[in-house]
Amino acid sequence: MKKPIVVLGIGELGSVFARAFLKNNHAVYPITRSTDINELKASIDPELILVCTAESDLQSALSSIPSEWKDRVAMMQNELLPRDWETHNFTNPTVISVWFEKKKGMDSKVLISSPAFGPKAQTLADSLALIDIPAHVVANKDELLFELVLKNLYILTTNIAGLAIHSSPLGGVAIESGANVNDLRNNHLQLMREVSIDILKLQTALTGKTFDDEALEQGMIEAFEGDLEHGCMGRSAPARLNRALQLAQEFNLEVSTLQKIKDNS
Template sequence: VCLLQNELLPYQWESHAIADPTVVAVWFEKKRNTGITEIIPSPVAGPRAGLVAEALGGLGLRTQSIDDITDDLILKNLYILVANIAGLEVGGTVGELWSNHRALVDTVAGEILQIQSALAERPTDDADMIEALGEVFLADPGHGTKGRSAPHRLRRAIDHADRLGLRVPDLRRIAAAHIP
């Protein structure tokens, strides 16, 4: 089994009794009528990591084989959720978000990391994660922020927080201002 999906964490495959899957934290995108845009190498872990790396390499994409992909999945989720949720508030690109709205990034990232850490059932080093987030933002600074899924992602993050008993006042404030 090979898993690749946004907002993926181990509890999701474990709840389906999928043991030892090959998992990719995908850091490239392909949209209709465009080429492939790679942001950074995609980490891959699991028994078929070599095969996945070879297949992606055939497309000219870089990978990084690792043993434990959980932190990389959290970083990917952090990227998507911060870009989308903070993008609802200010729009623009991830580079502009990082350069001009750092306080917003830090606030949203802090609340998202609370949720991700609880879902993954492991602590995160928030400072390291936010530093890595900045590196990824600056690897493709022209990448847009709020996609069409942004409101749904924000609602889902708040639903997770509610279920986990976490306070996320800034996510709620953004939702109240930008989701009808």
């Protein structure tokens, strides 16, 4: 029997990973709000602890991880960047950029293969493969960072552009209510690019790195093609816009398109 795996946060995605680990002959120990982590820590020696909480709960979840497990942490949240985990003194954390979604009452839906990097990346990829979810291991930290920024660009651009429903901040035709990524790409390319410019400006500030904007746009379009009917605006879109504007203010960045969408939404 392989070593057990701890899943911190058993929501929709956490349940997918748990099933994958079970198929790979790992016992799974969930951590919920009622779990005594210290008691669990004393009873098992896990292969890894995968943090599957929502983005808003990430920092408190990372702070709760015992020091004995800090060398086997894995994360999978949207909007994840190195600054989110660097203050927690983890040893070589594993990160996967998740490109599948799971909604209540529905099977998992894959857009593209999910890239991962870190000492436990192969375990994640091998386990997901057993439930027909493609994932792959990237070569180094730079490739991982590119993949994280790409996912952030996709999520934030589509969500925030989707908020431009009633009036276009760019003076053009408003994006339709319920529009999908195919509509955004084909009918509102200028809006997509103006939003993505602001998002990339923010990602550059948050990481201290520069990125190939053409490669990122190409990657985003490839992700669009994984599910052309994927809706632009999710329930988290207003919160994502507010968070982006707050971060832009902290870094003294001008993000005029995001601000106009906020003013008109």
